[in-house]
Amino acid sequence: MTARLELRHISKSYPGVKANDDISLRVEPGEIHAVLGENGAGKSTLMKIIVGAVQADAGEMLWDGQVEAVRHPARARALGISMVHQHFSVFDSLTAAQNIWLGLDRSLTLDEVRTRVRELSSAYGLPLDPERPVHALSVGERQRVEILRALMTRPRLLILDEPTSVLTPQAVQTLFVTLRQLAAQGCSILYISHKLDEIRSLCERCTVMRSGRVTGEVDPRQETTAGLSRLMIGAEPQRPPPRTARTEAPVRLSLRGLSAEPEVPHGVALRDLQLSLKTGDILGVAGVSGNGQQELLRLLSGEDRRAPRGTLVWTADDGTEHDLGPMGPRQRRALGLHHVPEERLGRGAVPVMSLAQNTLLTRREPVGRFGHWSPSRASALAAGLIERFGVRAAGPQATARSLSGGNLQKFIMGREISAAPRVLIVAQPTWGVDVGAAAQIRAELVALRDQGCALLVVSEELDELLELSDRIVVMAGGRLSPVLPVAQATVERIGLWMSGLWTAADAPPTPEGTQPGAAHVPA
Numbered sequence: 439m440t441a442r443l444e445l446r447h448i449s450k451s452y453p454g455v456k457a458n459d460d461i462s463l464r465v466e467p468g469e470i471h472a473v474l475g476e477n478g479a480g481k482s483t484l485m486k487i488i489v490g491a492v493q494a495d496a497g498e499m500l501w502d503g504q505v506e507a508v509r510h511p512a513r514a515r516a517l518g519i520s521m522v523h524q525h526f527s528v529f530d531s532l533t534a535a536q537n538i539w540l541g542l543d544r545s546l547t548l549d550e551v552r553t554r555v556r557e558l559s560s561a562y563g564l565p566l567d568p569e570r571p572v573h574a575l576s577v578g579e580r581q582r583v584e585i586l587r588a589l590m591t592r593p594r595l596l597i598l599d600e601p602t603s604v605l606t607p608q609a610v611q612t613l614f615v616t617l618r619q620l621a622a623q624g625c626s627i628l629y630i631s632h633k634l635d636e637i638r639s640l641c642e643r644c645t646v647m648r649s650g651r652v653t654g655e656v657d658p659r660q661e662t663t664a665g666l667s668r669l670m671i672g673a674e675p676q677r678p679p680p681r682t683a684r685t686e687a688p689v690r691l692s693l694r695g696l697s698a699e700p701e702v703p704h705g706v707a708l709r710d711l712q713l714s715l716k717t718g719d720i721l722g723v724a725g726v727s728g729n730g731q732q733e734l735l736r737l738l739s740g741e742d743r744r745a746p747r748g749t750l751v752w753t754a755d756d757g758t759e760h761d762l763g764p765m766g767p768r769q770r771r772a773l774g775l776h777h778v779p780e781e782r783l784g785r786g787a788v789p790v791m792s793l794a795q796n797t798l799l800t801r802r803e804p805v806g807r808f809g810h811w812s813p814s815r816a817s818a819l820a821a822g823l824i825e826r827f828g829v830r831a832a833g834p835q836a837t838a839r840s841l842s843g844g845n846l847q848k849f850i851m852g853r854e855i856s857a858a859p860r861v862l863i864v865a866q867p868t869w870g871v872d873v874g875a876a877a878q879i880r881a882e883l884v885a886l887r888d889q890g891c892a893l894l895v896v897s898e899e900l901d902e903l904l905e906l907s908d909r910i911v912v913m914a915g916g917r918l919s920p921v922l923p924v925a926q927a928t929v930e931r932i933g934l935w936m937s938g939l940w941t942a943a944d945a946p947p948t949p950e951g952t953q954p955g956a957a958h959v960p961a
């Protein structure tokens with residue numbers, strides 16, 4: 439059979455790093471082919487070469503058996519190659535439908551695109567209102583925009599770079615049904631993921647990369663998860679640290695009936711949120727993105743300062759209370775409240791600035807008494823983070839945008855964790871991070887909690903929340919469910935609550951479990 443895509447001896451170097459080193463790869467028509475590799479292994483670079491966004495230094499590409507020099511993304515689109523990127527390339531001020539329309543060849547009118555989006559989103563179980571502006575969408579919903587945009591082009595090769603990082607388990611299953619349907623119709627799929635279970639259940643072949651080279655090609659269905667992990671990182675991931683039993687701990691931060699109207703049209707209104715973050719405790723917030731998580735995170739971080747007086751309260755060690763509502767992020771950081779936003783590029787880091795300069799976004803150590811910052815101290819801080827968190831980067835002067843997605847996530851997480859925060863608010867802590875690094879980040883979060891930090895972790899990965907959290911709460915329709923100790927949080931129960939189906943009777947018989955306003959809320 440003629441391969442749909444064949445790569446022969448592809449190499450690509452950046453200053454100081456050989457991102458791809460003599461890579462060969464074959465993808466058959468209708469094949470679902472995984473590309474697996476640790477952060478910075480060179481997967482995204484290879485995909486960018488296939489779609490013509492980056493030019494290889496050496497090697498050739500064959501399409502349907504013919505040598506093809508894809509020098510431009512338009513050529514890749516004309517061949518039928520479509521890619522869903524890890525970092526979303528959407529325009530914030532436009533609606534979902536307008537964004538999709540812009541990415542197409544204009545053979546359809548905007549109205550036709552809207553109709554088609556509705557059809558595709560219901561056929562493939564990817565709910566999305568085409569009229570909503572993208573700035574009001576959560577990352578999970580933005581990802582759906584990208585996936586729908588790719589599906590609209592009726593691709594012959596669909597490349598997905600970490601498509602499930604922000605999808606719920608149910609949404610992942612639906613996506614897999616879609617992908618299998620597409621493959622059965624002859625579309626080839628290149629699937630990049632760090633989730634070994636997903637690769638084993640979805641893909642027929644798997645190319646493993648390490649440090650820019652192919653280290654093996656296997657049938658993932660014949661491998662164990664541990665076996666794949668060994669091929670990829672040369673070891674099995676760290677086991678989760680043993681949990682110590684928690685005793686009743688003092689409250690550090692509380693939400694007391696916090697309600698807020700949406701800041702933007704189509705945003706989610708928050709209703710009567712009651713919650714306490716305790717010292718030495720990890721509270722996990724589960725839920726489908728777009729149910730108010732983004733709005734809650736903005737109120738907690740201080741980007742949104744509209745929390746009504748007395749509804750967002752910081753309790754100091756001596757018991758005195760401070761109203762956090764009107765304080766901005768910097769004032770909150772001075773108290774010890776740090777925050778990792780879900781969007782890494784743009785909000786977590788400034789893409790064109792060096793890692794050293796990016797430390798200044800949230801850290802004061804490099805800043806002197808008169809407000810001048812010291813480049814050497816910023817570099818030293820960045821170098822320390824690179825070392826401690828195993829960030830693969832050319833050095834402290836590398837720009838944030840030159841890092842692979844997972845490495846930038848490690849850097850940002852490291853910057854906030856090593857600030858020794860008293861409260862840490864984290865969204866999607868291990869998004870795009872390989873299994874080894876994910877285990878390390880989780881262990882660091884648990885260590886922080888053991889040092890007395892109060893953590894709130896928002897994640898769409900239920901398994902991650904169950905592993906990390908001491909207590910779990912579900913967010914649906916802008917409300918919070920009762921809080922459950924993790925031992926009582928079964929996947930079934932949490933899954934049901936994700937659709938807003940809880941009642942006051944669900945609250946466990948503990949003081950923290952009683953939640954006014956925790957009535958049934960259809961999402």
Ligand SMILES: Nc1ncnc2c1ncn2[C@@H]1O[C@H](COP(=O)(O)OP(=O)(O)OP(=O)(O)O)[C@@H](O)[C@H]1O
Binds near residue numbers: 476484840841844
């Ligand atoms: N534009 C660039 N300039 C400099 N270095 C780059 C650039 N793009 C990628 N690199 C480097 O090339 C290497 C491979 O990066 P790539 O993004 O391909 O990795 P990846 O396997 O996709 O990683 P991840 O799983 O973290 O997304 C990394 O060391 C990265 O820092």
